[in-house]
Amino acid sequence: MKFGNYMILEFPSKSCNESFARSAVACFAAQMDPTLEELGDIRTAVSEAVTNCIVHAYPNKLGTIILRCRILKDNVLDIVIKDKGVGIPDVEKARRPSFTTGGTDRSGMGFTIMESFMTTLEVTSIDGKGTAVHMRRKLQRRT
Amino acid sequence: MNFTSFQEGDKLTIALTGEIDHHCAKTYIRIIAAKIETYMPETCVLDFRDVTFVDSSGIAVVINALRSMSQIEGKLLLTGLSPQPMRVFRASGLDKLVELREAVS
Numbered sequence: 001m002k003f004g005n006y007m008i009l010e011f012p013s014k015s016c017n018e019s020f021a022r023s024a025v026a027c028f029a030a031q032m033d034p035t036l037e038e039l040g041d042i043r044t045a046v047s048e049a050v051t052n053c054i055v056h057a058y059p060n061k062l063g064t065i066i067l068r069c070r071i072l073k074d075n076v077l078d079i080v081i082k083d084k085g086v087g088i089p090d091v092e093k094a095r096r097p098s099f100t101t102g103g104t105d106r107s108g109m110g111f112t113i114m115e116s117f118m119t120t121l122e123v124t125s126i127d128g129k130g131t132a133v134h135m136r137r138k139l140q141r142r143t
Numbered sequence: 144m145n146f147t148s149f150q151e152g153d154k155l156t157i158a159l160t161g162e163i164d165h166h167c168a169k170t171y172i173r174i175i176a177a178k179i180e181t182y183m184p185e186t187c188v189l190d191f192r193d194v195t196f197v198d199s200s201g202i203a204v205v206i207n208a209l210r211s212m213s214q215i216e217g218k219l220l221l222t223g224l225s226p227q228p229m230r231v232f233r234a235s236g237l238d239k240l241v242e243l244r245e246a247v248s
């Protein structure tokens with residue numbers, strides 16, 4: 001039974017773990033028989049959330065990132081990505097397209113991409129304590 | 144990271160490769176800016192044929208290239224885009240700022 005299967009990863013906020021994290025989730029999701037487009041969307045959303053932990057949650061220091069994936073019923077992939085970093089003072093504002101506290105190497109489109117590529121996206125954050133990004137993607141059943 | 148580029152008349156083509164994420168985006172930004180500054184082309188083509196993955200860090204790479212090209216009043220064009228990069232660029236509205244061409248399959 002795929003339903004109920006899960007995995008948990010913990011890794012430091014090193015940028016080389018961005019590709020590791022998205023690949024690990026893609027490998028885990030493979031058992032759900034996703035289309036190439038679904039797999040691409042999931043990889044992209046995971047990359048955005050993990051990159052945010054590395055860039056924003058732990059600026060100028062290393063911290064821990066926890067990633068959890070679960071398979072829910074009706075072929076839904078549930079993903080949580082958590083950090084214990086600086087937190088987001090105003091989540092609603094941070095989620096707006098083009099909002100960024102980064103420089104010219106950031107576009108402020110990370111949350112917009114997660115939102116449009118996933119079925120649901122929830123962001124909870126405590127200023128100074130950390131952030132959790134919870135997203136779900138329902139995969140089409142192929143017959 | 145080693146990008147090949149070639150010049151044809153007033154057109155400079157830069158071929159990008161691999162996965163463009165935050166881990167390597169700064170290098171891409173720097174190399175593209177240096178090439179544009181050196182060749183001062185009328186048109187700069189970023190060839191995405193061998194790019195297998197892009198996230199929002201890739202958007203910043205394109206925006207920075209766009210900025211370099213508008214400084215010299217030139218034009219930027221993206222070619223060879225496979226479905227994943229195309230979806231990311233469209234979701235972010237980049238298709239309204241730059242001409243995006245799909246990979247011909």
Ligand SMILES: Nc1ncnc2c1ncn2[C@@H]1O[C@H](COP(=O)(O)OP(=O)(O)OP(=O)(O)O)[C@@H](O)[C@H]1O
Binds near residue numbers: 107
């Ligand atoms: N895990 C996090 N911890 C602290 N702040 C965060 C976190 N994730 C996002 N943010 C804040 O939310 C803002 C918006 O995030 P988003 O991913 O949409 O854009 P960005 O990371 O700034 O740029 P891009 O993702 O396009 O490179 C960030 O600039 C940052 O201020």
Ligand SMILES: [Mg+2]
Binds near residue numbers: 048051052109110111
């Ligand atoms: Mg981001």
